[in-house]
Amino acid sequence: MVGRNCSAFAxxxxxxxxxxxxxxxxxxxxxxGGLFSVANGDDHVCLLQQNGSAHCWGxxxxxxxxxxxxxxxxxxTKVQGGLEFATIASGSAHTCGLTHNGTAxxxxxxxxxxxxxxxxxxxxxLPLKVDGGLRFSSISAGTGYTCGVAxxxxxxxxxxxxxxxxxxxxxxxTFVPTVVAGNLHFNDISTSxxHTCGLTxxxxxxxxxxxxxxxxxxxxxxNHSTPTPVLGGLVFKRIGTGDFFSCGLTExxxxxxxxxxxxxxxxxxxxxxxxxxxxxxxxxQVFVTIAVGSYHACxxxxxxxxxxxxxxTYGKLGIGSTLSTTEPVLVNGNHRFVAVSAGGNHTCGIAQxxxxxxxxxxxxxxxxxxxxxPEYIPVExxxxxRE
Numbered sequence: 001m002v003g004r005n006c007s008a009f010a011x012x013x014x015x016x017x018x019x020x021x022x023x024x025x026x027x028x029x030x031x032x033g034g035l036f037s038v039a040n041g042d043d044h045v046c047l048l049q050q051n052g053s054a055h056c057w058g059x060x061x062x063x064x065x066x067x068x069x070x071x072x073x074x075x076x077t078k079v080q081g082g083l084e085f086a087t088i089a090s091g092s093a094h095t096c097g098l099t100h101n102g103t104a105x106x107x108x109x110x111x112x113x114x115x116x117x118x119x120x121x122x123x124x125x126l127p128l129k130v131d132g133g134l135r136f137s138s139i140s141a142g143t144g145y146t147c148g149v150a151x152x153x154x155x156x157x158x159x160x161x162x163x164x165x166x167x168x169x170x171x172x173x174t175f176v177p178t179v180v181a182g183n184l185h186f187n188d189i190s191t192s193x194x195h196t197c198g199l200t201x202x203x204x205x206x207x208x209x210x211x212x213x214x215x216x217x218x219x220x221x222x223n224h225s226t227p228t229p230v231l232g233g234l235v236f237k238r239i240g241t242g243d244f245f246s247c248g249l250t251e252x253x254x255x256x257x258x259x260x261x262x263x264x265x266x267x268x269x270x271x272x273x274x275x276x277x278x279x280x281x282x283x284x285q286v287f288v289t290i291a292v293g294s295y296h297a298c299x300x301x302x303x304x305x306x307x308x309x310x311x312x313t314y315g316k317l318g319i320g321s322t323l324s325t326t327e328p329v330l331v332n333g334n335h336r337f338v339a340v341s342a343g344g345n346h347t348c349g350i351a352q353x354x355x356x357x358x359x360x361x362x363x364x365x366x367x368x369x370x371x372x373x374p375e376y377i378p379v380e381x382x383x384x385x386r387e
Contacts, residue, residue, distance in 0.1 A: 034386065035350050040343030041090030041141070042294065043364050047076060047356055047385050052084025054097060055385040058366040062093040063125035064108030070125060074365030074372065075382040081105075081127045090343075091141030091191070097127065102135030102151055112144045113175035114159035120175070130158075132177045142191025142241075147198075148177070155180035155189050155198055155227075163194040164225030165209035171225055181226040182206070190292070192241035197248075198227065203235035205248055213244045214276030215259030221276065230258070231277040240292030242342075247297055248278065253286035255299055263295040263311035264326040271326060281309070283328040293342025299328065304336035306349060314345050315376030316360030322376065332377040349378070356381035 034050040044058035044065060055076035056065040063070050066079035083105060085097035094108030094115060105127035106115040115121075116130030134156060136148040145159030145166060156177040157166035164171050167180035180186075180198070184206065189198040195209035195216060206227035207216035214221055217230035234256060236248035245259030245266060256278035257266040264271065267281035285307055287299035296310030296317060307328035308317040315322050318331035331337075335357065340349040346360030346367060357378035358367040365372065368381035 035355060037087065038339055038341045038348050038350055038356060039088050039090040039095075040293070040341040040346065040348055041095065042092045042143070042344035043366055044090055044095070045341075045343065045346075045348050045358065045366060045368060046079070046088050046090050046095055047381075048085055048088045048097075049385065052086070052100070054079040054085055054088050056090075056095065057368045057381075059364040062109035062123045064090070064093055064095045066095060066107045066125070066127055068125050070123075072364050074370045075368055076385040078385075079107075079127065083127055087139065089139050089141040089146075091146065092143040094141055094146070096130075096139050096141045096146055098136055098139050098148075102137060104130040104134070104136050104139055104148060106130055106141070106146060109144070112160040112173050114141070114144050114146050116146060116158045116175070116177055118175050130177065131175075132156075134177055138188050140189055140191040142196070143193045145191060147180070147189040147191050147196055149186045149189055149198075153185040153187075153201065155184065155186045157189075157191075157196065163210040164223050165191070165194050165196050167196060167208040167225065167227055169226050180208075184227055188239060190239050190241045190246075192246075193243040193294075195241060195246070197230070197239050197241050197246050199236055199239045199248075203237060203251070205230035205234070205236050205239055207241075207246060213260035213262075213274040215241070215244050215246050217246060217258040217277050219276050232256075234278060238290055240290055240297070242292045242297065243294045245292075247281075247290055247292050249287055249290045249299075253288065253302075255281035255285075255287055255290050255297075257281060257297065264324045265295050265297060265310035267297060267309035267327055269327050281328065283307070285328055289340070291340045291342040291347075293347065294344045296342055296347070298331075298340050298342050298347060300337050300340055304338065304352065306331040306335065306337040306340055308342075308347065314361035314374040316342075316345050316347050318347060318359045318376070318378055320376050335378060348381070351378075354380065355383055356385070
């Protein structure tokens, strides 16, 4: 980034990982109140502190807030268990985190194995260690399943696999981490509703699972239960997956998306129904990172400006209205964003000198501001996460 000791962020549906601290001489604790990253699920949010503690809020019906109950919370509540996390990922009804040595823990709904436990518990209100003894460099929580990149760079997935989203070559659920087929060396993997995408160490994108609208980028509408190359030969540094679309960010900061465009989520300036290979997001912005939600996406520029595009249900684009947009639009307010995560019908970010901000749907307390009304522009999360 320009003139600052900052690196890019890895973001996707349900997970935002700050790869290194961002500061201008004062350090992240002074600038951001100790915040490290933010991760949006469909209807809940988790914040990670610089000290490794996690706080979550919003929908908690399956224990995905990790605080020992199944209640909804309209302000951040601390994840229990005494663990210190290096990264955290929020899915639909579960949450996962990695400790500093790469050990994976998950909590919340486990009906189809998303927690990675061989036993058939329905849910866990507290973090449980994922079975298998693997250690991971990254983790992503989707809808009923989870994927991660192990320290040996192999991909592993577990949980719901009926559409091939686990990448194992069979459309079956599994309750323990199972290696992704293809012998690929991954840098990151992003989960979603029924499809998954991963980036190799060389920046090549592969996707697998459901392909109803072409979100695998394979040039067809055929499901693939093993990793399939995304067409176009682009080299990406980030990848993200929404419900029925996917996006990647090149080293030059250009965003490309593919799949469904029924809610304008491709950001390519048109209302074409879907595309089966990458198309460039219009507007000329150069992004340092992108975040992909269910039907919308957002990107941060080098000047810390945040742009969003796609569906705008309940005001989740943060532009002061509920009008969807076919191209990136600047989020309201003079905020300087250093992290962003896009969820189901809400969006959250971390801003310099402000801490955590959220906007969009709020019926289950997703915005963390103590209210239940939707917000069309960023509002401050109640700072109960500060310790």
